[in-house]
Amino acid sequence: MVLYCEICSLPVEFCEFGKSFKKCKLWLQSNNNEIYNKLYNSDIKSSLSKEEEEKISNSLAKMQLKEERKLERDLINLQNSKILIKRIPRTKHKYIVAIANLDLLDPNLFDMKKTCKKFASKFATGCSISKNSEKKDEIVIQGDVADEVESYLREFIDSNGINIKIEHVTERFTNKKK
Amino acid sequence: MFKKFSKDDVHTRTNVKSSVAKTLKSKLVSQYPKLEDVIDEIIPKKVPISLYKCEDKIQLYVVNNEILFYQQFDDLIPELRLVHKYPDAFPSVQVDRGAIKFVLSGANIMCPGLTSPGAKLPEEDWPVNKIVVVYAEGKENAMAVGKLAMSINDIKTINKDTGIELYEYLNDGMWNFRD
Known part of the structure; x- marks a missing residue:
């Protein structure tokens, strides 16, 4: 059987060409020391000259460094971003609620379609997934249920131990006909 | 692909x-x-x-x-x-170590990567368009699947341009496909 790395999903011997080599190495060391020693503590025979070999390892290191920086940046972005609950007036006394930035949540935990159905039956309103002006998916609920949605999302986030802020926005009514 | x-x-x-x-x-x-x-x-x-x-x-x-x-x-x-x-069930070729990096980012395999000392080609001649599994020097497992863009004899003699057109490789969209 082939042993796959749990970090980068490749067969372990290809970790060195992956984007998270350092992490993969640590994982393998703690999980399967025997193979670790075989892979990294023995001389690898290669037909290439030393200079070429160095060139490869340099470019790989560069790529891995880039990837690490990117991950860091993403993490900071994630910490700064928040889920937006928008309360948008439709007529003077009617509102719809749009929830944006839901793609921040892990799609394995949070299924947009299912949640949409759930909202529809929970609030007895129409509920759909539509693309907003930035071409990102958002859930649109027909009805003034912003507070309920917020408490539901809070509960969901707390129970899963995710650290994401939720922000509430109410848009003003503007009479477009004028 | x-x-x-x-x-x-x-x-x-x-x-x-x-x-x-x-x-x-x-x-x-x-x-x-x-x-x-x-x-x-x-x-x-x-x-x-x-x-x-x-x-x-x-x-x-x-x-x-x-x-x-x-x-x-x-x-x-x-x-x-x-x-x-089932590694033995499919026809295979091997590329040298210098080519691994490029294959794993999805490049088609060029002939010199298949004919250099670290690489292995079969003895007999295989026709164009045959599906082959690509192995790498010093690695046990396959890293890509592709289609011959030239026959094996042509790869050996011409030794230029694309030798294998790549279909699937480690860590591409298919490898990470999840339903």
Whole structure:
């Protein structure tokens, strides 16, 4: 059987060409020391000259460094971003609620379609997934249920131990006909 | 082919009829004769086969939620995880260490990478368009699947330009495909 790395999903011997080599190495060391020693503590025979070999390892290191920086940046972005609950007036006394930035949540935990159905039956309103002006998916609920949605999302986030802020926005009514 | 591939590219999912499954099996055996002994292991008799039709006329054959084969035109191409399970069943070539980096980012394989000292080519001549599994120098497992863009003799003599057109490689869209 082939042993796959749990970090980068490749067969372990290809970790060195992956984007998270350092992490993969640590994982393998703690999980399967025997193979670790075989892979990294023995001389690898290669037909290439030393200079070429160095060139490869340099470019790989560069790529891995880039990837690490990117991950860091993403993490900071994630910490700064928040889920937006928008309360948008439709007529003077009617509102719809749009929830944006839901793609921040892990799609394995949070299924947009299912949640949409759930909202529809929970609030007895129409509920759909539509693309907003930035071409990102958002859930649109027909009805003034912003507070309920917020408490539901809070509960969901707390129970899963995710650290994401939720922000509430109410848009003003503007009479477009004028 | 699968550099960018996700479940959005899947159009329809259907279960295939048992008669179609039978022809699929016989086609597999005729294309890869060494699979004959294990064909029932790969595709168990009672388990339904699903067919996913995707963008660009690509079809995936799925059993137990695992992609086993895919085809774009006539040839059935094995998925890499299947190749890892039955490494001896498919024709193979080997590239040198310098080429690994490029293959794993999806480049077609150039002839010099196949003819240099670290690489291995079969003795006999294989025709153009044959499906081959690509191994790498110093590595045990396959890292890509591709199609010969030249016959083996041409690769050896001309030694220039694309030798293998790459289909699937480690860590591409197909490898990371999840339903």
